[in-house]
Amino acid sequence: MDFIPQELVCLKDYENFAKSRLDDNAWAYISGFAADEITASSNKKAFENISLLGRSLEDVKGGHTKLNLFGQEFDNPIILAPVAYQKLAHDLGEIATAQASKAMGSCMVVSGFSSTTLEEISNYADNLWFQLYLQYDMKDNLSLIKKAEDLNYKALVITIDAPISGVRNKEQKAGFYLPNGIEAVNIKGFKQANIEIKDNQSMVFDGIMATSPTWKDIEFIQKNTKLPLILKGITHPAYAKKAMEIGLDGIVVSNHGGRVLDTLVSTMQILPKIVEVVDKKIPIIIDGGITRGTDILKALAYGASAVMIGKPIMYALATAGALGVAHSLKILKDELEIAMALTGCKTLKNINKDILF
Numbered sequence: 001m002d003f004i005p006q007e008l009v010c011l012k013d014y015e016n017f018a019k020s021r022l023d024d025n026a027w028a029y030i031s032g033f034a035a036d037e038i039t040a041s042s043n044k045k046a047f048e049n050i051s052l053l054g055r056s057l058e059d060v061k062g063g064h065t066k067l068n069l070f071g072q073e074f075d076n077p078i079i080l081a082p083v084a085y086q087k088l089a090h091d092l093g094e095i096a097t098a099q100a101s102k103a104m105g106s107c108m109v110v111s112g113f114s115s116t117t118l119e120e121i122s123n124y125a126d127n128l129w130f131q132l133y134l135q136y137d138m139k140d141n142l143s144l145i146k147k148a149e150d151l152n153y154k155a156l157v158i159t160i161d162a163p164i165s166g167v168r169n170k171e172q173k174a175g176f177y178l179p180n181g182i183e184a185v186n187i188k189g190f191k192q193a194n195i196e197i198k199d200n201q202s203m204v205f206d207g208i209m210a211t212s213p214t215w216k217d218i219e220f221i222q223k224n225t226k227l228p229l230i231l232k233g234i235t236h237p238a239y240a241k242k243a244m245e246i247g248l249d250g251i252v253v254s255n256h257g258g259r260v261l262d263t264l265v266s267t268m269q270i271l272p273k274i275v276e277v278v279d280k281k282i283p284i285i286i287d288g289g290i291t292r293g294t295d296i297l298k299a300l301a302y303g304a305s306a307v308m309i310g311k312p313i314m315y316a317l318a319t320a321g322a323l324g325v326a327h328s329l330k331i332l333k334d335e336l337e338i339a340m341a342l343t344g345c346k347t348l349k350n351i352n353k354d355i356l357f
Contacts, residue, residue, distance in 0.1 A: 011316075025179070030311070052339070054343060079106065082112070110131060130153040144187070145224070156221075158213075159232045231250075233256065249283075250282050292335055
């Protein structure tokens with residue numbers, strides 16, 4: 001689609017349009033969540049269960065949604081989360097997302113499992129962060145991080161909440177596979193763990209998890225990168241505290257959108273406890289279930305510095321490519337500005353718990 005029809009007015013509309021444009025294989029991967037999808041549902045319900053207090057007589061002239069994060073300037077607090085294999089949704093994949101991100105003054109986090117090379121993506125946007133799932137061989141990790149640094153990526157995000165794949169029943173039923181021409185191109189050829197287990201051993205405990213990253217690996221990466229280091233996948237206050245103690249630059253409160261472990265706490269439920277532990281010492285970003293500008297407002301009121309959106313990127317890509325992603329970002333920004341104005345918040349710094357009931 002090379003235009004935006006009148007009936008596309010919110011992010012939910014994009015989800016409906018995307019379903020009719022994707023085959024069953026891609027739809028199973030993009031739309032699916034873990035197990036009974038309870039966490040995915042609770043992510044959204046947590047926002048719905050928070051009410052706002054209106055303050056419409058405040059002077060908000062000259063207001064804006066600008067944000068400074070890790071020394072970088074953004075037009076809004078909406079960050080495009082790392083989403084793998086974006087060519088499943090559109091032929092241009094991550095390139096289209098990068099184009100939209102640049103057009104809207106946002107930040108795009110490029111997935112370590114992107115279906116387009118870091119080099120290609122860097123030609124289309126400036127505010128790029130790189131996300132990495134730590135690979136088996138640390139030399140491979142360091143080479144990839146060095147490449148991101150050389151390409152002027154502005155931050156490094158390490159995802160810790162998916163060392164093993166979630167039980168996603170939609171994918172299982174569809175027999176999901178990556179079509180020819182779509183793969184994680186940036187880690188192609190990397191050394192893989194040689195997992196050998198005995199008859200009485202567990203593939204999970206003695207196989208996959210035996211080679212998964214630990215805090216020691218995070219500390220090693222921290223000492224070997226020039227980039228701000230952000231840990232993504234925090235749902236426990238103790239992990240937020242540990243991240244601060246070892247000197248990380250930021251965290252992302254995330255349950256992987258409910259795609260890995262079902263019945264994990266929703267991100268908005270746990271956010272206040274993590275905000276309390278962090279005590280404004282490092283920025284907190286949050287994702288999971290954000291589809292409205294009011295969701296963003298509530299997250300910031302609870303103490304987040306910014307938000308990430310993931311699944312909506314794929315729905316917008318499938319519907320209208322770069323135009324769809326840019327339009328989705330504009331929808332969210334417009335909704336956020338309206339919500340800020342009607343709760344008396346001139347800038348992001350004015351958003352606090354006083355607007356919550």
